[in-house]
Amino acid sequence: MIQDILEDEHIILQADANDWQDLIQIVSQPLIKDETITQQYVQAMIQSVNDFGPYIVIGKHLALAHARPEDGANKLGLSVATVKDPVRFGNTENDPVKIIFCLSAIDSFSHLNIMKYLVQLINDEEKTKQLDEVTTIEDFKKILLNG
Template sequence: MLKDKLKDNNIIMNGVVNSWEDSITMVSQPLLEEEVIVPNYVDAMINSVKEHGPYIVIGKHLALAHARPEDGANNLGISVLKLANPIEFGNEEMDPVKLVFCLAATDSYSHLNIMKELVSLINDETRLEKLAATDSKEDFKKILFEENLNN
């Protein structure tokens, strides 16, 4: 499902940001442009972290920005930002974040399927490090989808 939903123009390589809020704003841009989400969804993601802390940092160096469907998700979509310089979210165990995914889902089934694929990525530190080290979008996709090719 991840391979089907993550399009080339939804992969941002070597983004430069000054804060975790900026990283969420940047990773959201492709989904905003495609009208997968509305601007309120971006605000909801940022406000949720401000309210609940850095719970979106779900793995070593990896954050998954998301909000509730009713906050402005029009369709299922995902984007990813590979940061040029890692950013602190405030999660001492998992910071600094190098990869930020943005997930928009209109139902829990789609959300869970994408989460399942991301959990396998989280458990593969070697793959995460390779993703963080590459500067090529083509290599990024090969590394990201390699487990799915092995199944």
């Protein structure tokens, strides 16, 4: 499932982010560019963290930014960014974030399938470490999808 929706142009490696809001903006850009999501969706993701805390930090050094479909999800999509300097969201257990995914799901079925995959990734700290260190999209995809 993940390999069907994660396109090369949706992978950002070694991004420079000033803070967690900036990181959400960065990881969202490929999905905004191809109109998978709207700018309203990005604002909803940021507002959710402001309202509910750093719940999007789903594992050690790993975050999953998302919002409700009605907040501006036009179609199913996924983007991912690794960061040069890890970013703190305020999650004492799992900060700092080194890899962030941005999910645009239009229904709960696709949302759950991607979540299942990411739970496997959370449980594989070695794979997460390798993903954080790669410098090419080809290597990132190889590790992410095969491991």
